[in-house]
Amino acid sequence: MKPAAFDYVRAETADEAVQQLKALGPEARILAGGQSLMAMLNMRLAQPSVLIDISRSDDLNFVRSEGSMLAVGAAATQASVEWRPTLAQEVPLLAQAFPFISHFQVRNRGTVCGSVAHADPSAEIPLVLLALGGEVVLRNAKKRRILPASEFFQGMLMTARAPDELVEQVRFPLVQPGQRSAFTEFSARHGDFAIVSAAAVVDARGLCLAIGGVSDRPRLAQWPAGLRGAELATALNDFAWELEAQDDAHASATFRRHLVRQLGAQVIAQVTETSR
Amino acid sequence: MKQCSREREHIVRLTLNGAARSAACEPRMLLSDFLREGLGATGTHVGCEHGVCGACTVQIDGVAGRSCLTLALQVDGRRVDTVEGLCDGDGPMSDLQEAFKRHHALQCGFCTAGILMSCDDYLKRVPDPSEAQVRDMLSGHLCRCTGYTPIVAAVLETASLRRQAATTPHPGD
Numbered sequence: 001m002k003p004a005a006f007d008y009v010r011a012e013t014a015d016e017a018v019q020q021l022k023a024l025g026p027e028a029r030i031l032a033g034g035q036s037l038m039a040m041l042n043m044r045l046a047q048p049s050v051l052i053d054i055s056r057s058d059d060l061n062f063v064r065s066e067g068s069m070l071a072v073g074a075a076a077t078q079a080s081v082e083w084r085p086t087l088a089q090e091v092p093l094l095a096q097a098f099p100f101i102s103h104f105q106v107r108n109r110g111t112v113c114g115s116v117a118h119a120d121p122s123a124e125i126p127l128v129l130l131a132l133g134g135e136v137v138l139r140n141a142k143k144r145r146i147l148p149a150s151e152f153f154q155g156m157l158m159t160a161r162a163p164d165e166l167v168e169q170v171r172f173p174l175v176q177p178g179q180r181s182a183f184t185e186f187s188a189r190h191g192d193f194a195i196v197s198a199a200a201v202v203d204a205r206g207l208c209l210a211i212g213g214v215s216d217r218p219r220l221a222q223w224p225a226g227l228r229g230a231e232l233a234t235a236l237n238d239f240a241w242e243l244e245a246q247d248d249a250h251a252s253a254t255f256r257r258h259l260v261r262q263l264g265a266q267v268i269a270q271v272t273e274t275s276r
Numbered sequence: 277m278k279q280c281s282r283e284r285e286h287i288v289r290l291t292l293n294g295a296a297r298s299a300a301c302e303p304r305m306l307l308s309d310f311l312r313e314g315l316g317a318t319g320t321h322v323g324c325e326h327g328v329c330g331a332c333t334v335q336i337d338g339v340a341g342r343s344c345l346t347l348a349l350q351v352d353g354r355r356v357d358t359v360e361g362l363c364d365g366d367g368p369m370s371d372l373q374e375a376f377k378r379h380h381a382l383q384c385g386f387c388t389a390g391i392l393m394s395c396d397d398y399l400k401r402v403p404d405p406s407e408a409q410v411r412d413m414l415s416g417h418l419c420r421c422t423g424y425t426p427i428v429a430a431v432l433e434t435a436s437l438r439r440q441a442a443t444t445p446h447p448g449d
Contacts, residue, residue, distance in 0.1 A: 001325040005282040008303035008349050016277050031347075038345035039326035042306070051303075053350060079339070083401075103416025105333050105394055109341040190415045 003041035007050040014060050014074070014139065018166050020052045022141040026163035028052055032074055035102070035110035036118045060168065065090060069135070069171040078107040078115070078125075091172045093132060093181035093199060097124045100183070103191045116152070117167040119159045122194045122213035124185070126153055130218045131181070131199040131210035132173050139168040153217040179203035182270035185213070186259050188250065195251045196259035200267035207272070209236075209264050214243040214256050228272075236264045280349060288352045292317060293361030301348045308332040310348035311358060319359040319389050323418070330417035333390035334358045340397040359389035362396065371437060372396060375430040383421035391417045395431050405435055 009024075011017035021028060029048040031037055032055055040046040054060055060075035063084060070091050072081055078101060081087060081094065088095040101107055101115075101124045115125040116136060129136075129149040136152040138145050138161055152160050161167060175181075185197035197212035206225045212218045221239045223232075240260035245253035280286045285300035292315060299314035306325070311317045311334070323331035325344045332343040335357040362370045369377070372395055382388040391414065398405070398413045405413070410431045414424060 002306070002309075003304040005302065005304050007282050008278075008280040008347070010278040010349070012277055020277075034345050034347075034350075035327060035342075038306075038347075041304075042325050042344065051347075053347075055350060099412065103330075104398065104413045105330060105340050105342060105416040106327060106345075108339045108397075109336075109345065190412070 001042050003038075004044055004047045006041075006048055008053065009050060010053045011057050013057055014054075014166065014168060017052055017054050017057060017060075018139055018141045018164070021164050021166060024050050024052070030054055030074075030117070030166060032114040033077060033110040034114075035106050036114065036120065054166075062169075065174065066171075068174050070094075070174055071169050071171050072112045073169050074111065074113040074167055076112060078110045078112055081112055082107060090174050091128075091132070092175055093183060093201060094125075094128050094172055096181065096183040097128050097199065100124050100185050100187075100191075100194070100197070106191075113167045113170055116170050117159065117161065119153055119155075119157050119217065120193070121156055121215060121217050122197065123218075124183075124194070124197060124212070127197055127199050127210050127212040127218040128183070129170060129172060130220050131201050131208055133205070134173060135171040136167060137169045137171065138162070138165040140164045140166070144168065150220065156216040158217075176203055180271040182267040184263055184267055186263060193250075196256055196263055198260070198263035198267045200264070200271045202271045207268065209239065209268060211239070211243060211260055211264065214240075214245045214260060219243055225272075232265070232268065233261075236261045236268075239264070278349075278352075286349065288314075288348050290351050290353065291355045293357055303347065303349055305348045307334070307343040307346040307348050307351055307356070311343060311356070314348065317358055317360055321386055321389055323386070328418070329387070329390075330394065331387050331390045333393045333417070335393055335397055338397065338400075340394045357393070359392055362392060370396075372399070372430070372434045375434045375437075376427070379426040379430040379433070381422060381426040381430040382419075387417055387419045391419070391427060395434075399431070399435055399438070403435060404439060405432070407432060 027049040031051040031053045060073040062073040063076050082098040115123050134149050136147050181201045183199045185194040187194050194213045199210045201208045207223045209221045240257040245256035247253050280303045289298040308322045311320050321331040323329035327342045327345045334343045
């Protein structure tokens with residue numbers, strides 16, 4: 001339960017971090033809050049040769065409203081977003097999801113970008129980012145590129161990030177007039193990894209349902225906003241099967257499909273019924 | 277930029293419970309082990325070593341976090357507070373510790389140091405928590421003896437007594 005040996009580099013700026021990523025190659029890992037990576041190092045599920053610590057890169061430690069987005073830098077902790085007094089007015093779905101994310105003590109150090117970069121299929125922040133149509137800003141030593149969340153998440157702990165790229169920031173769309181959202185999840189104990197998590201958003205795009213914990217990545221369904229009754233039940237059932245749930249130690253595929261239908265119906269009811 | 281090779285030990289300087297301390301360690305040393313083995317501060321306990329049990333919770337710059345998920349090198353130049361800092365050596369215990377004693381909020385005590393450090397941070401941010409909020413905060417700690425009920429009672433009573441003390445005028449005011 002102790003990490004294998006590694007070299008350690010503390011980057012004081014984002015520039016230093018991407019220069020180091022370029023110089024050190026794919027054996028290097030970025031360390032931000034460490035709430036997933038350190039556990040993997042301790043269990044030796046990950047054995048990088050060098051860690052690039054960005055937790056003190058001040059130019060990456062920001063949470064700010066920019067245009068129609070809430071931008072969160074790579075060094076910003078989950079707590080710094082969660083305790084932002086205006087969060088519920090800016091990105092209500094994120095405010096609704098925070099209580100489900102691990103525990104107070106973990107959110108104090110864990111970062112928003114770290115959760116996105118780690119891409120655990122049951123993690124809440126990637127699910128929220130996908131449900132809202134958010135963006136991931138990737139940066140290497142030469143340039144930046146911006147990917148929609150739907151293209152960034154590619155599989156279990158797999159993303160579109162190239163080895164020389166830093167997840168510099170993630171951007172959550174600010175709530176639009178008339179948009180409604182809801183979040184819930186089922187887990188064995190409060191704060192554990194979700195067995196199934198569900199986020200619903202109704203807005204100009206229609207009705208979006210994002211499901212985590214079932215497929216190898218968070219997945220999104222988009223339906224007409226007026227979908228109700230038997231049609232909705234059929235759509236939910238089809239989506240539950242499309243996710244190709246697997247049996248594992250935590251839950252059977254059958255139970256996961258049941259949860260997709262139940263939690264999906266629950267969050268959809270929250271965003272549709274009260275708005276009419 | 278600071279670069280530390282795995283091949284040798286590096287000096288970490290920090291302020292531990294108000295006192296300047298330092299020791300050498302390899303880059304891979306966890307803060308939990310550094311406190312106990314490097315600095316002899318064995319009040320912080322080590323349980324699961326992957327962030328689940330909460331026994332190793334300390335405060336870094338006043339914020340509660342897992343010392344087993346933090347490298348010693350990451351706290352270089354920072355302030356770290358542990359259970360040893362809640363009261364002066366042989367002096368009276370803090371109000372929170374007294375409440376834990378009154379309510380029998382510990383039996384074996386293995387989880388207690390971490391819980392106290394969480395509660396100390398949380399009550400500063402949320403001085404008037406509901407029972408549900410306290411239970412939510414305590415969900416980040418595992419206690420296998422008490423069933424949590426006396427811990428919740430101790431935290432709620434501490435919050436209540438602090439609010440009373442803040443609103444009661446001092447004699448002579």
